[in-house]
Amino acid sequence: MIQLIGAKRVMIIVVLAGLCAVLGAGAYMYLIPQSDKLDRELKTVKSDISFKRSEADRFRQEMAEIQNEKNTFQSLEVLGFLGEQSRLAARKRIEAIQSYSRVLSASYNIAPGVVENAETATIADRVVLKSKITIDVEALDDADVYSFIHLLENAFIGYVSITSIELERVQDLNEVTLRQIGSGIPAVLVKAKIELDWKTLMSREQALVIGASVPTPGSQ
């Protein structure tokens, strides 16, 4: 066959085939994978740049927001929204509210705290500590009860969310009750039962320390 084709042609074919092989190997075994690798690297670098810039922008925006919200946050801190739920402090605060509102009595029951996840709090690794409180109030006037509720909502430790109010007039204002009031004996004309949720934010570690069962993030 070589005699028919000629050594020159065979040589040309061999050289061209070799050249093809070298070029093919260079293109498909080195250059194209290298090009893909560099493309990926470029994408990563661009992604990093984009991330850093967006984070820097976010920080700038947050800084502006923090400047605006700093006072609100400080108020929440002062209000005890970010603290533990001290039963002693709660007792003192209810006594103060009772005194300010002029209700005759306010007997309360604070249930053990339970820990709940809040989606908004997970970014700071915080959980919500919730305690159910039931307060039975006796008063001379329903206006005093309203005042008690108002103070409870705005001056209690942490956050208070009233879930139910039951207000009942137990006696009419008549001569007997007027005489009773005049003689200095407190007359209960109105009774109220208030149920509320007391909520504060606390760190996950803090919740574990006080022994509350802490749900994993994402579960309720």
Add this chain to the structure above:
Amino acid sequence: MSVTLMSPSRTVLLIGDDALYIYSVTARAVRFIETLPWNTDDFVRTVSGLLRKECGGKPVLILNDMTDQYFKGGQRLPNVGMMDKQGVLKRKLQVAFPNYPIRGALPIKQKKDERSAGSDKAANVRTAGDLYLFAGVPMAEPLVKTFEAVKTSMVSVVGFTLLPVEASDMVRALSTKLAGKERPASEWAVFIGQHQSGALRQVVTRNGQLAMTRITAVAANEGDYQAWAMDVYQEFKATLGYLSRYGYSADDGTDLMVVASAEAGNALEQMIDIPCNYSSFTSNEAARVLGMSIGVQEHAGYADPLHAAWCGRKTSFILKMDAADLNRIHQPRQAAAAAIVLLLAGTAYLGWQVASNAQKVLSTQAEISDQKRVLGQATAEYDQEVKRLEAMGYDVKLIQAALNTFNDFETNRMDTMPLLKKISDGLGNELRIDKITVKDLAFNAPQQSAIDLTRLKDAAIAANNGEDKPPRVETTIHMSFPQTITPEEGRKQIDDLERRLKALLPTSIVWVEKNVGSKDYTETTSGAAGRNKEMTAEELDMKAEIRITGPLS
């Protein structure tokens, strides 16, 4: 055939009876290389060397001009399918020329009137297959030597063709060009040309198709134009004699074209005594008529340079003969050439791939370098912002978490004071309530009602701009009236209160669950009769209950 600079450059091996004539054909000229008689010593090596060196290894076209070429016209194939046609044709060729290994079949164009006529013959023509001219060449020693020389030289082979067949379209082209626009080309065209060997080749075409060919010897000496003309005239007359058997008539019109020196041409013209369009020219003049250039020729009166130029520059041939011996040389070389072309194309493509990818790699590297610089700046900017935040002394995430959680609580909080204020406004100074309960339905079960609230709910949805907000707050108001007023008066008071509350709480559903004096009180009636009774039936009848359910805000 138009000849351009793109015409192929080839070596034409003109096989005569006495010798092999070698021509080198390029787009501009035809160069006569050498004549090698068949009995030359070391013929194969000499020719091989000439093909490689003198002719530059160009592809070779073998043009057979020997006497030994046989034709069988009017060979009709049976009407077979496309798939079988080649097989049948091959078999018929083998039957026609069983002893000639080099064979070929040329399809003959049939006149339309032959097919469309209404006769029985025409009907047979229509039902039969195509018509062919079969050609066969015996494997003579000159051919064996030529093939061996080609094999040894290692040059490519374009093909093996027959000079009369390949010259037929030249004859037609010459006839057409000479006729010009003044007259139509004649039905019969006779081309006469003497070759270097002295042989006189006559090619006769009818309507552009090869009708007959003759090769004869001319005895006249060089320079004796009268004798040469007489010889040619005699041969021409003989040719016409043969043609008359095939239907030739002087009335059909004949173009006679002779390649010869001017003197010989003139001498012949004097002798022609039959009506025809006579033209005589040298090979250069004939080439000019054909629009070709064959360059300077030593003997302009010979026709073989013209044939070499015409056939050597063809891109496709009228009849390529099938020679098994030549194919054995030709096909591997053709395959090698194809392989080289493919490999060249592959090399070019891969070279392009390498170049473009290398460029891409370089540009990507440069871009990565630029982007890394940008990343450095972005990182510095980011670090600066982080430091600023840290310097503020606040935990950003904690602030966000605290505020968002607080706002979330606020959104879901039952705001009792505005509701109680509106109820108080609705009561006014005249009415008073016995008991009121306000429940967040997210934490407490709603009370059952005997009233169908669908209609009332529609009004609340309308007040909520078409939004069906789920009820979250349920308020129940218990009232009682003294027996000093009539039940009708009490009912009126309750109805008025309901109306006022609806106006004050448009997004809530307000309804009277139990009105004063109503007899359809659905709750279980309980109490005590006798000494321990707490409330009389009349007192009980003066009680009323109003319910309000509504959204958080």
